[in-house]
Amino acid sequence: MIVGMMISSQTRWLRIGFYVSALIAVVVVMVVYRDILFFLLPDEWETPMVWVPQLIAILAIFGSVLFSTSVVVKSRFHERELKGSQEKFAHLYKSSPVPYVSINEEGRITLVNLAAIRLFGVTEKQLLTLSVSDLLEAGEDGDLTLVLGKLKTGVSIRDLEIQVNTASGGLRWVLLSVFNYGPNSERLVSLVDITHQKEVEAAKSEFVSLASHQLRTPIAAIRWNLELFLLAHDDLTEEQNKYYVKIERNVIRMINLINDFLNVSKLELGTFAAEKKQINLTEFCNSVFDEFEEKITKQQLAVEKHYNTDGLTLNVDRSLIHIVISNLVSNAVKYTPNGGTVSLTYEQVERNVVIEVKDTGMGIPKEEVDNIFRKFFRASNARANIGEGTGLGLYIVKKATEMLGGTISMTTKHNEGTVFTVSLPL
Numbered sequence: 001m002i003v004g005m006m007i008s009s010q011t012r013w014l015r016i017g018f019y020v021s022a023l024i025a026v027v028v029v030m031v032v033y034r035d036i037l038f039f040l041l042p043d044e045w046e047t048p049m050v051w052v053p054q055l056i057a058i059l060a061i062f063g064s065v066l067f068s069t070s071v072v073v074k075s076r077f078h079e080r081e082l083k084g085s086q087e088k089f090a091h092l093y094k095s096s097p098v099p100y101v102s103i104n105e106e107g108r109i110t111l112v113n114l115a116a117i118r119l120f121g122v123t124e125k126q127l128l129t130l131s132v133s134d135l136l137e138a139g140e141d142g143d144l145t146l147v148l149g150k151l152k153t154g155v156s157i158r159d160l161e162i163q164v165n166t167a168s169g170g171l172r173w174v175l176l177s178v179f180n181y182g183p184n185s186e187r188l189v190s191l192v193d194i195t196h197q198k199e200v201e202a203a204k205s206e207f208v209s210l211a212s213h214q215l216r217t218p219i220a221a222i223r224w225n226l227e228l229f230l231l232a233h234d235d236l237t238e239e240q241n242k243y244y245v246k247i248e249r250n251v252i253r254m255i256n257l258i259n260d261f262l263n264v265s266k267l268e269l270g271t272f273a274a275e276k277k278q279i280n281l282t283e284f285c286n287s288v289f290d291e292f293e294e295k296i297t298k299q300q301l302a303v304e305k306h307y308n309t310d311g312l313t314l315n316v317d318r319s320l321i322h323i324v325i326s327n328l329v330s331n332a333v334k335y336t337p338n339g340g341t342v343s344l345t346y347e348q349v350e351r352n353v354v355i356e357v358k359d360t361g362m363g364i365p366k367e368e369v370d371n372i373f374r375k376f377f378r379a380s381n382a383r384a385n386i387g388e389g390t391g392l393g394l395y396i397v398k399k400a401t402e403m404l405g406g407t408i409s410m411t412t413k414h415n416e417g418t419v420f421t422v423s424l425p426l
Contacts, residue, residue: 095113103131103132107152120135135164160177161194162174172193174191174193174194175191260392264395279314281312301342302341307345312346325355328397332418336359336362340359343356351425352425355421373394
């Protein structure tokens, strides 16, 4: 860009110099050869009042010719530049390692590059007979309505994980992005192949799941032995009891960590055996608060419950909704200082139930909000004030909410509190 500006500046000054030089040359010629000019011109032109306007007219015509010539030269220069840019774009488009296809307003494929041909394993001619919807796989839920709707209406799509069909009958995972470009409602579709990354993630999740299952047995045995030890020794000294409490606390931390790992691996691998049942939401929410009664009492927290549709029943998997609500209440209790308030609200909004968990805790720094649902992420103030935590809770909550067909959002103010809002279909 800078080089282009320098070239443009140099061209402009050369053009101005050319104009000035030409004008000076004309004036010099007229001055040097004025006697000859006046001899050739009619007698009446010898009067300045006659020949000065004529001179101005000649110079104006000369300037117009020079300007027209400059415009033509400049136009041809820009035409060559545009042609060069188009050729460069065409070369980059064709040879890019990222698969690209261009589609028209109806979603028909109009242009493909070599990477796309390799991805789908078909010829360019075959691809040009298809529409982009022919390439996409419906997935486990069998629903492509939302994606196809966005494609039809021209809405941009960014980094959507989806599977595509290949000529061999196999499936590939891609990051799908769609951008509008060109004057004819054309759209550029990029298909970044992430199959290898998905396979690695699946292998890691399987390993974590296997390791977690294997760890549960010895950890459970340790906990049972601790309880038996306490029953057999009810005369522990204060020093001995202190060590017992430390061991018990770390065993519980280990159990919670293993359970989190198991939930993550099940949700990511899609092996979570969801079983829908009717639950009374009021009774369920009350039972969740009962689980944290000891901590709530210890921290002298005020609990507020607002059930705007009392007795509402939901047809959901009990384990998944327990993951969602219990994790949110647990975080609210954990990160709210003594004397604070934790509240839970739910109400029916059309065909959804909206659940809100609010606290008056430490909140989340503004610059870290975008990362809060990321795996293993913990806010800086949470790490500084409370050492315990895996950074998996909210990641699991988001995964479980999505598995229930819902959405989750958050608002927060640093040192004032946080509100998590979950919307689930009835």
